[in-house]
Amino acid sequence: MSPSKRELLLGRAILIFVMLITLVPFVTLFVTALHPPGTYPDGISLPEEYHWDNFILAFESANMSTMLTSSLLIELGVVPISLLVATLAGFALGHLQVPFRRTLFVVFILGLTLPFEGIIVPLYYQIRDYGFLNTQLAIILPLIGLFMPFAVMWMRAHFVNMPHDLTEAAKVDGASTWQLFWRVHVPLSRPAIASLAILLFLWTWNQFLLAIVLVDDPTKRTMAGALGAFQGQWGTDIPLLCAGSLLILTPVLVVFLVFQRQFVAALLQGAVKG
Amino acid sequence: MASTWRTSTGTTVPAEESSGDIRSRRRADRARRLRAGLPGLALVAPALFFYAVFVLRPLAATVQYSFYEWDGIGPSTWVGVDNYVRLFTDPELIGPIVNAFQLILYFSIIPVIFGVISAAIIRKFGSSKLALASRTVLFLPQVIPLVAAGIMWTWIMATNGVLNQGLALVGLDGVTRAWLGDFDTALPAVGVIGAWVNVGLCMLLMLAGMTKIDPALYEAARLDGAGAIREFVSVTLPAVRQELGVAIIITVISALRSFDIIFISTQGGPGNSTLVPGLEIYYLAFFSREIGQASALAVALTALVLIVVLPLNRLTRTESTS
Numbered sequence: 187m188s189p190s191k192r193e194l195l196l197g198r199a200i201l202i203f204v205m206l207i208t209l210v211p212f213v214t215l216f217v218t219a220l221h222p223p224g225t226y227p228d229g230i231s232l233p234e235e236y237h238w239d240n241f242i243l244a245f246e247s248a249n250m251s252t253m254l255t256s257s258l259l260i261e262l263g264v265v266p267i268s269l270l271v272a273t274l275a276g277f278a279l280g281h282l283q284v285p286f287r288r289t290l291f292v293v294f295i296l297g298l299t300l301p302f303e304g305i306i307v308p309l310y311y312q313i314r315d316y317g318f319l320n321t322q323l324a325i326i327l328p329l330i331g332l333f334m335p336f337a338v339m340w341m342r343a344h345f346v347n348m349p350h351d352l353t354e355a356a357k358v359d360g361a362s363t364w365q366l367f368w369r370v371h372v373p374l375s376r377p378a379i380a381s382l383a384i385l386l387f388l389w390t391w392n393q394f395l396l397a398i399v400l401v402d403d404p405t406k407r408t409m410a411g412a413l414g415a416f417q418g419q420w421g422t423d424i425p426l427l428c429a430g431s432l433l434i435l436t437p438v439l440v441v442f443l444v445f446q447r448q449f450v451a452a453l454l455q456g457a458v459k460g
Numbered sequence: 461m462a463s464t465w466r467t468s469t470g471t472t473v474p475a476e477e478s479s480g481d482i483r484s485r486r487r488a489d490r491a492r493r494l495r496a497g498l499p500g501l502a503l504v505a506p507a508l509f510f511y512a513v514f515v516l517r518p519l520a521a522t523v524q525y526s527f528y529e530w531d532g533i534g535p536s537t538w539v540g541v542d543n544y545v546r547l548f549t550d551p552e553l554i555g556p557i558v559n560a561f562q563l564i565l566y567f568s569i570i571p572v573i574f575g576v577i578s579a580a581i582i583r584k585f586g587s588s589k590l591a592l593a594s595r596t597v598l599f600l601p602q603v604i605p606l607v608a609a610g611i612m613w614t615w616i617m618a619t620n621g622v623l624n625q626g627l628a629l630v631g632l633d634g635v636t637r638a639w640l641g642d643f644d645t646a647l648p649a650v651g652v653i654g655a656w657v658n659v660g661l662c663m664l665l666m667l668a669g670m671t672k673i674d675p676a677l678y679e680a681a682r683l684d685g686a687g688a689i690r691e692f693v694s695v696t697l698p699a700v701r702q703e704l705g706v707a708i709i710i711t712v713i714s715a716l717r718s719f720d721i722i723f724i725s726t727q728g729g730p731g732n733s734t735l736v737p738g739l740e741i742y743y744l745a746f747f748s749r750e751i752g753q754a755s756a757l758a759v760a761l762t763a764l765v766l767i768v769v770l771p772l773n774r775l776t777r778t779e780s781t782s
Binding site: 293395 | 507584660
């Protein structure tokens with residue numbers, strides 16, 4: 187296969203153009219963040235003086251250290267529990283004899299396309315009755331439930347492909363189901379679990395609807411929810427808003443760039459399987 | 461294993477046994493099978509618990525609420541299907557659904573086309589630096605919070621944003637405007653944000669499909685004198701049908717249930733020109749306190765997504781097996 191020189195040249199030009207278009211929003215955000223706070227800069231224009239302190243100002247005025255703590259707390263509540271619970275269920279549905287297996291499978295699949303908006307109204311009253319409104323639990327608990335269809339399907343798809351010989355061998359050695367799970371299957375499933383962890387981390391960080399409906403106080407929300415409040419409060423101060431947005435989206439960019447390989451693999455598998 | 465044990469019972473039941481014996485044995489078998497399945501059931505239980513309490517229960521409650529009129533505080537009144545009738549007769553409620561379908565053009569069709577084309581180009585560059593860089597860059601919008609995407613683009617499309625700056629630069633001062641605040645352009649403007657977000661996902665899916673293609677097919681096409689476009693249509697496109705289906709499903713869902721981007725950039729305005737079902741549910745339930753009406757719309761949205769996705773899903777399944 188040897189595409190002609192002209193074709194390659196054209197392809198290169200198109201790719202560079204598309205990349206530039208994709209990057210423009212990031213660049214404007216960055217350049218604007220350096221303008222003096224409270225001003226109305228023009229599109230892409232360099233300020234006379236770079237106001238790096240905008241980042242500190244945004245960090246402090248939005249009470250961002252508290253937001254960050256809250257966001258991490260939510261991540262710590264959602265990700266490990268979801269992983270554990272989904273791995274157990276995926277293992278059972280993919281590898282063990284479970285009564286009503288088919289029914290359970292269909293029940294979980296039904297949730298895959300469910301828009302969060304579809305259940306947000308009763309969820310509000312339910313969480314209110316539990317007394318969790320305005321706490322991190324209001325986001326953590328429903329999010330675990332909402333992640334279950336994807337997470338369980340994901341782990342099931344992984345365990346279905348695990349060779350049964352392995353299980354037989356462990357059984358012959360006298361391993362119980364519990365030992366079989368922890369000693370044999372979990373160690374072998376590390377890549378699948380890691381990919382799922384990255385996806386769940388990002389989805390939690392970016393969760394917006396649950397945050398704005400169930401938690402009034404921006405400092406007790408996810409980062410995306412906090413950013414929404416930040417826009418409401420500082421929407422008129424464009425440089426500060428841009429600085430704040432950059433601070434909030436940098437961590438996910440870093441996570442993505444570091445784990446890019448696993449992340450992309452995870453997303454593609456998840457999409458095709460889901 | 462239970463599966464082997466199940467086949468053995470079928471063959472070892474002797475014909476001369478009385479029917480009572482068989483029945484009691486069957487009952488014992490079923491009990492044994494259930495007992496053998498208990499550990500598995502116990503492992504599924506925690507996941508099922510979270511799912512049932514925080515998804516299935518509110519889902520059932522949404523359906524229940526949708527038949528009542530309720531302000532969230534006082535007593536509720538049963539109104540039957542009135543909320544659903546209003547859904548199909550009140551222009552204020554049909555509008556958001558129409559808008560959501562219009563967004564499919566921007567959230568799904570445009571990104572899929574751009575995704576296919578850019579993937580086809582990237583594939584030609586193999587694993588070069590350019591291919592790697594463009595893959596990474598194009599995917600960035602998919603990773604950041606949609607809220608951040610909304611903020612960026614609100615600023616780009618503002619009166620003194622980059623878009624107008626660029627248009628003025630090439631002498632198109634006449635068309636500059638506040639893109640998100642104009643009745644004619646707000647919906648497409650919101651759509652562009654969605655397109656920008658979704659292109660990367662479509663590109664990656666297509667690329668994944670294309671890497672499975674046997675290079676010999678391309679050589680054969682070249683030998684037959686096929687150009688780049690011919691090759692794309694007759695070799696690449698048929699091979700990525702399944703990935704194409706997945707990309708369409710995911711992006712169509714993202715259009716129908718769009719919320720974050722619109723909440724941040726237009727709040728549904730100007731007028732109701734960018735109002736979508738998700739946002740309307742939010743307003744109805746938490747601002748105008750029409751819980752029943754909001755729930756009816758929520759049920760309709762959930763059903764709508766299923767109705768649109770199920771046929772698409774079947775399409776990818778049958779095509780992939782043929």
